[in-house]
Amino acid sequence: MTLALVLEQLLNGVQFGLMLFLMSAGLTLVFGVMGLINLAHGSLYMIGAFLCAAVAGMTGNFWLGLMAGIAAAAAAGALIEIVVIRRLYTRDHLDQVLATFALILILSEGVRMIFGPFPLYLNVPDVLRGTVRLGIVDYSLYRLALIGFGLAVAVGLWALIAKTRLGIQIRAGESDREMIAALGVNIRALYTIVFALGAALAGLAGALVGAIQSVQVGMGEPVLILAFVVIVIGGIGSIKGAMVGALLVGVIDTMGRFLLPRLFATFMDTSQAMGVGAALASMLIYLLMALVLIFRPKGLFPAHG
Amino acid sequence: MKTLRTTALAALTVGAMVSTAQAETVTVGMITTLSGGGAGLGVDVRDGFQLALEMAGEHSIRLVVEDDAQRPELAVQIAERMIQSERADILTGIIWSNLAMAVVPSTVAQDIFYISPNAGPSALAGANCHPNYFNAAWQNDMLHEAAGQHANVLGYENTFIMAPNYPAGTDALTGFKRYYEGELAGELFTQVGQTDYAAEIAEIRASGADSVFIFLPGGMGISFMRQYEQSGVDLPIVSAGFSFDQDVLPAMGSAALGVINTSQWSPDLDNAANEAFVSAFQQAYDRLPSLYASQGFDTANLILSALSSADISDSDAFRDALRAADFASVRGDFSFASNHHPVQTVYVREVVEVDGVLTNRIIGTAFEEHRDVHGENCNM
DSSP states (O other): OOHHHHHHHHHHHHHHHHHHHHHHHHHHHHHHHHOOOOTTHHHHHHHHHHHHHHHHHHHSOHHHHHHHHHHHHHHHHHHHHHHTGGGGTTSOHHHHHHHHHHHHHHHHHHHHHHHOSSOBOOOOOGGGOSEEEETTEEEEHHHHHHHHHHHHHHHHHHHHHHHSHHHHHHHHHHHOHHHHHHTTOOHHHHHHHHHHHHHHHHHHHHHHHHTTSOBOTTTHHHHHHHHHHHHHHHOTTOHHHHHHHHHHHHHHHHHHHHHHHHHHHTTSOHHHHHHHHHHHHHHHHHHHHHHHHHHOTTOSSOTTO | OHHHHHHHHHHHHHHHHHHHHGGGOEEEEEEEOOSSTTHHHHHHHHHHHHHHHHHHTOOSEEEEEEEOTTOHHHHHHHHHHHHHTSOOSEEEOOOSHHHHHHHHHHHHHTTOEEEESSOOOHHHHTTTOOTTEEESSOOTTHHHHHHHHHHHHTTOOEEEEEEESSHHHHHHHHHHHHHOOSEEEEEEEEOTTOOOOHHHHHHHHHHTOSEEEEOOTTHHHHHHHHHHHHHTOOOOEEEEGGGGSTTTHHHHGGGGTTOEEEESOOTTOOSHHHHHHHHHHHHHHSSOOOHHHHHHHHHHHHHHHHHHHSOTTSHHHHHHHHHHTOSOOTTOOOEEOTTSOEEEEEEEEEEEEETTEEEEEEEEEEEEEEOOGGGGGOOO
16 A cells, blocks of 8 residues: 555545535535425436536537536526425425425436437546646546536635625525515525526536446436435535535545455455455445434534524 | 227127137236336347347237336336236346346246346356246356456456445456456455446556456446546456446447457357347347347247247246257357256457447457356256
């Protein structure tokens, strides 16, 4: 085990965490502002990836695809909010879970009808191909760009929430919905905008990750589960919590997969150690979530004090 | 008006008579994966199967297809319904080994035939083999054994091996190691459905391996190959055909070019049945068939061949007719071992680009008349 390998794995963990942040930021924002549990967030991620792959395939330009992916996810988000979600704000969480679960099934089969059952081709743009030398580590240029994208979005989101009028309304909506409606803010439009913003972030994550993963029906669900883990750890409704939670999950998951099998290999047969290590590594983030729930039931950075 | 009614009545009566005559039809229930991430495999098996029925001009088979969504409990329910309500004589179609383990034992125990077009878990080939269970494709280990054998031929001495942590993944690594003679640079289990392989690729880079063996079917393989291509690691990959066939190659793109993989079938296999199959499939569905499509096609033809010489109501005669495997398989000649799993040639293929389309080409033979090792635990 060399220093270069450890550093590379740390970078991998950070990159994975930042992509999780893009997913969980939208999820936590929607929950924080509207009190809505949106299981269909993973489907918006899938829509972003499919549209990016389709447009990039037609035009040969990844960046056009990326923009199409974000736009399509945002549009789908706004449409879903207006047609379905709007009716659910006053209902309890079980109704919301049921309705948004139905949306997962509808969107997945819809995408399969349009694009077919086989995965789509989407490749890394030419300028971001290959590797780059960072000190002692050879690192994939595209993954490095993903880290850059993730950080830029995080900064942009912080500026939006902290510095703009929309941000003030979002924060006000988080702490007291009735009051900001009474103050004359168009709460319906605000909800649609927040939902579309969350959807756009999911679409961005899907399109970016789609270039190095399989663009297939159902690709959003595994990420959705991780995103829920992230926001439970970080504190539901908190963007800062989502950032910290995402980085924790990303780094702990990656380092666990890397280190645990080695740990077991020191006192077990290699094959067995790999099996046990891999099994335990896949549980690690859920153990972390359980610990957080025991000691900080509202998460690390609870949104409402 | 009255004549019209009489005519209609007459037509109905004739229709009723025809349907009585067709009561002799054989019902085949196909349980396969048609939705979700694994849908590509099930769609290919179904399309291959239907194509065989159409090409044979066969109307005595009633095919009932249902989607299992890759969920074992759903597959069990569908199997029950197909046996009870649809009165199915034969079940087929399951892609995934865990679903096969849930459905096959109870199906064959009810005196229904099950003919697998894909999943071949070791338990069903060994101690739990059954006279009514046939596998028309392979036993799970088979193609991985061929990959291990060919790694020796290629002179690999320090291979890094990797598969998802589930029964078929364990079978894959066991199968590879059964024939591979070199050292292992590393051995890793990944999660089923894993999408990010950065950690594993870093391990491969640091391991000092001279080659990599992977078993990552469906989307897992696509994700791995995309990331592998971007990682700057360029060790040669050897694999079984599952991770490099027509269902995933278009999505993998150039990353897959040149990968050596093993399979019992290839689109360029030189026999008349295969030529007819590949061109008919392309004409019917406007895409190249995958090995899964070839397996669906062979499964249908196996059933048709047995039905032509025996009546399904006579189980013993029908079983003997299946065992004879008397049809022109697109993989070329094969026979059934005593555990009802194929004894067949396993080829070595290379991923190539033909007219802008990625596909496979045969470059050699790993095994001839290869049979699985589990048959010796099967007493029937």
